[in-house]
Amino acid sequence: MRELICITCPRGCHLKVDEENGFAVTGNACPRGEVYGYNEVTNPKRVVTSTVRTNSGEYPRCPVKTNGAIPKGKMFEAMALLDDIVLKTPINEGDRVIENLFDTGIDFVACKNID
Numbered sequence: 001m002r003e004l005i006c007i008t009c010p011r012g013c014h015l016k017v018d019e020e021n022g023f024a025v026t027g028n029a030c031p032r033g034e035v036y037g038y039n040e041v042t043n044p045k046r047v048v049t050s051t052v053r054t055n056s057g058e059y060p061r062c063p064v065k066t067n068g069a070i071p072k073g074k075m076f077e078a079m080a081l082l083d084d085i086v087l088k089t090p091i092n093e094g095d096r097v098i099e100n101l102f103d104t105g106i107d108f109v110a111c112k113n114i115d
Contacts, residue, residue, distance in 0.1 A: 001016055001017070001018050001019070001020075002016070002017045002019060002041055003015065003016055003017075004016075004017065004036075004037055004040055004041075006028060006032075006033040006036050006037065007036070008032040008033060008036045009030070009032065011029055013027055013028050013029050013033045014027050015027045015028055015033055015036070015037040017037045017038065017040075017041045019041060023037075023038050023041055023042060025037035025038055043071065044071070044072040045069035045070060045071055045072060046069055046070065046072050046075060047065060047066050047068070047069050047070075048065065048066045048070060048075055048078050048079065048108075049063065049064070049065040049066075049111075050063075050064055050065070050079055050082055050108075051063050051064065051082075052064055052082050052085045052086070052087055052097060053085065053086045053087070054086065054087045054088075054089060054091065054114060055086060055087070055088050055089060056089045056091075056114050056115075058114075059112070059114045062087055062091055062110055062111070062112055062114055063110075063111040063112050064082065064097050064108050064109060064110055064111060065108070065109065065111055066078070066101065066106050066107070066108055066109075067106060067107050067108075067109050068104070068105070068106040069106070070101055070102065070104055070106050071102070071104075074101070074102055077102075078101055078102075078108070081098055081101075081108075082097070082098070082108065085097060085098070087110065087114075089114055089115060090113075090114065090115050091110050091112070091113065091114040092110065092113055093109075093110055093111060093112055093113050094109055094110065095109060095110040096108070096109055097109060097110055
């Protein structure tokens with residue numbers, strides 16, 4: 001039995017996920033908690049945020065994030081892919097920095113406009 005705190009809303013329900021009973025979720029106040037508990041135990045995913053270097057003197061780093069959640073086990077590998085990237089200005093919010101991470105269809109995108 002795994003115990004989790006649901007993060008899909010501010011309520012923070014205390015969930016119990018019974019791995020031996022078909023991943024049954026209890027303690028949730030809404031259906032989103034059930035989905036969160038099941039996914040967190042069977043295939044956890046996260047949105048990843050970081051920064052990358054730029055060629056701008058004023059803004060030497062640009063914030064980036066994934067535009068969706070990737071498998072939690074791939075987070076550090078995804079971060080390592082950013083190490084050698086230097087974005088050239090101008091940079092527009094939403095520009096793809098790395099496309100299709102690990103064949104997930106999820107991209108790293110820029111989160112700031114830099115001229």
